[in-house]
Amino acid sequence: MKAKKNIFFIIILSIITFLISQIMVYFISKENFLKSPMYVLLPIVGFFGTYFLTKYFLEFTKIKKWTFLIAFVVMGFFIYYFILFIYYYQIYVVLNNVSLAKTFEALHKIFFKTLLDSAYLEFLFSAIMGLIFSKK
Secondary structure, three states: OHHHHHHHHHHHHHHHHHHHHHHHHHHHOHHHOOOOOHHHHHHHHHHHHHHHHHHHHHHHHOOOHHHHHHHHHHHHHHHHHHHHHHHHHHHHHHHHOOOHHHHHHHHHHHHHHHHHHOOHHHHHHHHHHHHHHOOO
16 A cells, blocks of 8 residues: 555656646747657656666765755756757867867857756756655
C-alpha cells in the first residue's frame, strides 16, 4: 500500500512540475509554446532523472542534498554559458575573424535572451524540482 502512495505522490509531483514548466514557457516565450517536442519532453526528463538518481549520487559522493542543489544550479548556468560560448565562438569568431574580447561582449548581450528562448530553462527548473522532492 505504501508503494502505491509513493508512486501516486511521484506522479502528482511530476504533473505539477510539468504544468509549472509549461506555464513558464507560455509566459517567458509565447512563440515557443508547444512548438517543439523539446519544450514538452525536457521537463519530464529533468524531473525524473534527478528524482531517481539524486539518492545514488548523494550516497556515492557523501555530500548534503542542499549543497548538491546549489552546485547543480550554478553548474547548470555555467554549462549553458560555456556551450553557448563554444557555439557562438565557432559561428561568430571563426567565420568573421573577430577577436575573442568582442565574442565575450556579444555573448553577454545574448546570454539571457537565448536562455529564455531555449527549453533549457524549463529543463533546469524541472531538474531542480526533482532534486528537491527526491527521497534523500
